[in-house]
Amino acid sequence: MTRIAVAKGDGIGPEIMDAVLKIFDAAKVPLAYDFVDMGKWVFDKGYSNGMTPEAQQTIETLGILFKGPMETPKGKGVKSVNVTARKTWNTYANKRTFQTLHGVDTVFSKAGIPIDITVVRENIEDTYGGIEHMLTHDVALSRRFITRPGSLQVIKYAFEMAKKKGARRITCGHKANIMKITDGLFLEVFYEVAKGYPELNADDVIVDDLCMKLVTKPDLFDVVVLTNLQGDIVSDLCAGLVGGLGFAPSANIGDHICIFEAVHGTAPDIAGKNIANPTALLLSGIGMLHHLGLMQSAVTIENALLYTLENGQHTGDFGDKSKPSLNTTQFAEAVIANFGKTPAQGAKPMLQDMPTTQTHFKLEKNPMLESHDTSNERIVGVDFFIESNEQPTIIANKCLRHAGVKFKLVNISNRGTQVWPTGSVYTNLVNQYNVRFESLDDLPLTQQDVLGLYISLSGNYKICSSELLLMFGEKRAYSLAQGQ
Numbered sequence: 001m002t003r004i005a006v007a008k009g010d011g012i013g014p015e016i017m018d019a020v021l022k023i024f025d026a027a028k029v030p031l032a033y034d035f036v037d038m039g040k041w042v043f044d045k046g047y048s049n050g051m052t053p054e055a056q057q058t059i060e061t062l063g064i065l066f067k068g069p070m071e072t073p074k075g076k077g078v079k080s081v082n083v084t085a086r087k088t089w090n091t092y093a094n095k096r097t098f099q100t101l102h103g104v105d106t107v108f109s110k111a112g113i114p115i116d117i118t119v120v121r122e123n124i125e126d127t128y129g130g131i132e133h134m135l136t137h138d139v140a141l142s143r144r145f146i147t148r149p150g151s152l153q154v155i156k157y158a159f160e161m162a163k164k165k166g167a168r169r170i171t172c173g174h175k176a177n178i179m180k181i182t183d184g185l186f187l188e189v190f191y192e193v194a195k196g197y198p199e200l201n202a203d204d205v206i207v208d209d210l211c212m213k214l215v216t217k218p219d220l221f222d223v224v225v226l227t228n229l230q231g232d233i234v235s236d237l238c239a240g241l242v243g244g245l246g247f248a249p250s251a252n253i254g255d256h257i258c259i260f261e262a263v264h265g266t267a268p269d270i271a272g273k274n275i276a277n278p279t280a281l282l283l284s285g286i287g288m289l290h291h292l293g294l295m296q297s298a299v300t301i302e303n304a305l306l307y308t309l310e311n312g313q314h315t316g317d318f319g320d321k322s323k324p325s326l327n328t329t330q331f332a333e334a335v336i337a338n339f340g341k342t343p344a345q346g347a348k349p350m351l352q353d354m355p356t357t358q359t360h361f362k363l364e365k366n367p368m369l370e371s372h373d374t375s376n377e378r379i380v381g382v383d384f385f386i387e388s389n390e391q392p393t394i395i396a397n398k399c400l401r402h403a404g405v406k407f408k409l410v411n412i413s414n415r416g417t418q419v420w421p422t423g424s425v426y427t428n429l430v431n432q433y434n435v436r437f438e439s440l441d442d443l444p445l446t447q448q449d450v451l452g453l454y455i456s457l458s459g460n461y462k463i464c465s466s467e468l469l470l471m472f473g474e475k476r477a478y479s480l481a482q483g484q
């Protein structure tokens, strides 16, 4: 018996989790459950991260969490427990599989176009850090972290998974043409990792083009790997291709802890009515059984589920409306009644159970992920983000007075568009500029030099934020303003 942690969640969570566990019990899945307290009602009890310390301890001990959807209380300043769980336990890869299911009609299934796409979404970084500030009353800033070690973890996982799956193609979705440094880093790591997998056809597609291609030619794609926000959007798009969120399972994979859940939320509009579709959570559970090496249980349940769908048995949110729909419990019972049957299309071959690869072990301290040494790094300037509603030339004249003997004022930009020394009067301005100073005559700069300039400039302006301009060897580690 393998012990796992189970959190039923909020809204439809308990109904669909009960249905799935009923199916697991009927299939005699060799799992034992430790039920843990997580979700909205735990927030309401005063636990600000949405889980009790006992829940955290149990999950960290067992290494596997099977969870229902959880509600994030609105407007109370609390963060989503779903995102907290993924980030706290470094489940860096969010794997979502989208397959044509016979019995779930879509435009593609009707046209005979098969879909089998796995989206691997980076799960920790990007704007999901939720690090946001108002710089002025008019200007909000979100920090977007893309890191080399973080990208490496998720991209390596995606290639390994694609190889195991026998995928033909692995595609990186990105926007590196615009975000050259952040998405550029993700794409660079993708091609570095690709060198170790010559058997896979690795390519990249700009994310807007990817969306268009996914809806016109979804059968061309196999495994797609993306940064967090783009991956979130693209995976919901893919859910739409195969029939909606009711059929979208998800696994959050880390080196120590893994979380299995459906993509959909708590569906408050239908909660408590016993009419929700448990398929996405059941598919997530089947993914968990595969992960645990419990292949026989996984195949038995999946074939029964596919048979049930193919047979036209459905909950109210999909299927043939002329046939009466089943409620959540009846749907689970229908799956159980179909154990041992195989669907005409897409049947899974029986597999032997595999010994679980023990990835979960106790950590003594927080792992530090560092990939490069910093010896050839130098400071060559600084960007100050200042609040001002003055015209660019007036700001330039004031800033020039602060440049002193170590700095030169290089340019001024507003919302990333250069407005000084050259620019256009047609560029609309907001009350926050970026003034860029660089080292005079390429002299080396220190942080103390930058602080001296900071103090001097602060006599004239409120400095909302600042960034060092760095060179890594001969490589510029900052972007140029539009028009610079």
Ligand code: NAI
Binding pocket: 012, 016, 068, 069, 070, 071, 072, 082, 245, 246, 261, 262, 263, 264, 265, 266, 267, 268, 269, 270, 275, 276, 277, 278, 279, 280, 317
């Ligand atoms: P939602 O996914 O809960 O609902 C969207 C629509 O899909 C609703 O009409 C709902 O009835 C329907 N739906 C969802 N799952 C269904 C199912 N299994 N069977 C039949 N119909 C289903 O998204 P929404 O309304 O944006 O979010 C509601 C709450 O869920 C929010 O508090 C949100 O923060 C939370 N949420 C939690 C997630 C998680 O725990 N991983 C993921 C997404 C949202």
